[in-house]
Amino acid sequence: MAGLKLNGIKKRYGNVEVIRNVDLDIADGEFVVFVGPSGCGKSTLLRMIAGLEEISGGELYIDGKLCNEMEPRERGIAMVFQSYALYPHLTVRENMGFGLSLNKTPRDEMERRVNEAARILKLEPLLDRKPSQLSGGQRQRVAIGRAIIRKPTVFLFDEPLSNLDAALRMDMRMEIAKLHKDLGATMVYVTHDQVEAMTLADKIVVLEGGVVQQIGAPIDIYKNPANKFVAGFIGSPKMNFMDVTVDSVSAGRVTVASSAIEPVAIEAKGFAVGDKALLGIRPQYLRQEQAVGAAGAMKGSISLVERLGTETIVSFETPSNERALAVIPRDEAFEAGSGIEFSFDPKSAHLFPAA
Numbered sequence: 001m002a003g004l005k006l007n008g009i010k011k012r013y014g015n016v017e018v019i020r021n022v023d024l025d026i027a028d029g030e031f032v033v034f035v036g037p038s039g040c041g042k043s044t045l046l047r048m049i050a051g052l053e054e055i056s057g058g059e060l061y062i063d064g065k066l067c068n069e070m071e072p073r074e075r076g077i078a079m080v081f082q083s084y085a086l087y088p089h090l091t092v093r094e095n096m097g098f099g100l101s102l103n104k105t106p107r108d109e110m111e112r113r114v115n116e117a118a119r120i121l122k123l124e125p126l127l128d129r130k131p132s133q134l135s136g137g138q139r140q141r142v143a144i145g146r147a148i149i150r151k152p153t154v155f156l157f158d159e160p161l162s163n164l165d166a167a168l169r170m171d172m173r174m175e176i177a178k179l180h181k182d183l184g185a186t187m188v189y190v191t192h193d194q195v196e197a198m199t200l201a202d203k204i205v206v207l208e209g210g211v212v213q214q215i216g217a218p219i220d221i222y223k224n225p226a227n228k229f230v231a232g233f234i235g236s237p238k239m240n241f242m243d244v245t246v247d248s249v250s251a252g253r254v255t256v257a258s259s260a261i262e263p264v265a266i267e268a269k270g271f272a273v274g275d276k277a278l279l280g281i282r283p284q285y286l287r288q289e290q291a292v293g294a295a296g297a298m299k300g301s302i303s304l305v306e307r308l309g310t311e312t313i314v315s316f317e318t319p320s321n322e323r324a325l326a327v328i329p330r331d332e333a334f335e336a337g338s339g340i341e342f343s344f345d346p347k348s349a350h351l352f353p354a355a
Helices: 042-050 091-103 107-120 137-146 166-183 193-201 218-223 228-233
Strands: 004-013 016-026 032-035 056-062 079-080 154-160 186-191 205-210 211-216 240-251 255-258 266-268 276-281 296-307 313-319 321-328 341-344 348-354
Touching: 004 042, 016 042, 016 211, 016 228, 016 313, 032 042, 032 193, 042 056, 042 154, 079 137, 107 137, 107 166, 137 166, 154 193, 166 186, 166 193, 166 341, 186 193, 205 218, 205 228, 211 218, 211 228, 228 276, 228 348, 240 321, 255 276, 276 321, 296 321
Parallel strands: 032 186, 032 205, 079 154, 154 186
Antiparallel strands: 004 016, 004 056, 205 211, 240 255, 240 276, 255 266, 276 348, 296 313, 296 341, 313 321
């Protein structure tokens, strides 16, 4: 296996720069996920690593070798695409071994590799079927098996689960996580689904507008977002952002308040009295009971209730007409239009500049 190093990677289409100075180190055996909204540049960055897109600037190293001018087949990578890209007239066995047959791999070696990949992915009973006889999850496993038998130094996944339904996505997430553990391979995975990113990654790279917003372990990014974009993108449901005004600043603590939020002191820097700011609170951290150490409270009027069995999601409007969400970790009935009040621990809140 091998590690990757990206030094100041750029991609331009004419005068439009879509990837801007990406610096990234990926260790041997690490599972790294590129995550961000549609159009942020994550798939373009992956395709540059694969050699399917020309690098406009910077340097790409795979296993210590400069790869900017290398052909895709010379880079020692294997890519699993969003579409399964299986040949409909070939069996599963033939689809998985197709690349090896092109490389004139001896038949007995090809059979051994196909059987090994089929065992890992539990495809042995399906080897003689055609793609039309397989489910979506099975087809995706065949596409992954085709990558495995090449024994690449780096696996690249471009939104491989986006065509699957919710239940299959969960199953395939577990399959890919187990595959990474069994193979110990270096994997780079692209998705816009932050749940996939949080559950699969050793390290997440959050992208927006071709710029890396934050790099870190999933739980570190969740608990300590670098900016408002990262805070709002990572986490489901998304973080609440409430307009507040800075009332006082003292010893690294900023006291803020609004018509919906009672005064609360947050640990923050770079604010002055009178500044407008955004108070970020995750829906899971709002409590109906008094939170430990709570110095502030949020109130509003219930507009929508979603009872999901194990939890209840309450949507409410504050007196300043701001919408917010709260996740109650149990099934509970609420009446739309009634008033409600929540408390929160200031240590779980974040403060961002209004701009």
